[in-house]
Amino acid sequence: MRIGEPAARTGLSRDTIRFYERTGLISGQRLANGYRDFPPETVPWLAYIRTAQALGFSLAEIARTGQELRDTPDSAAALSALFEEKIAVIDARMVQLTALRADLTARANTGCPLRTAR
Structure with missing residues (x-):
């Protein structure tokens, strides 16, 4: 899915999603036309990030524990x-x-x- 879809489904801005991608919290592939393409599991992960931030976790804490929680x-x-x-x-x-x-x-x-x- 292109960046607009996870943005619309999560209420996050495209800039926020790009920032999360630059910092390694999410990853997408570049299509031949240069557009970002994110897998479907990006949407629930973005919701998790948003909730974790609301609970006081920093992006660094989320990045450090995120993969561990996904694999547990x-x-x-x-x-x-x-x-x-x-x-x-x-x-x-x-x-x-x-x-x-x-x-x-x-x-x-x-x-x-x-x-x-x-």
Whole structure:
């Protein structure tokens, strides 16, 4: 299928699909006329990429784990493990952000934001 079909079926722009192709997330073949030709399994994979991004996974994480998940017979268990890892990262980041917020709060309205309130 040419680039317009997966774009229409997924709601992604052609530029986004071209970007995913350049970064290796998807692959298509070039036809003799220079048009891109993508296999049918590109559409569900693009939907997966979009969902994974909405869940907070970076394109690098998706690229790193994508092939592994496609080749894993029990992908539900593998996905659950990835989610648990992501939750741990989010929890650690929340602790960092809470500490940052407390530090900013202590410095607000002190006259000099580089000094903490005494």
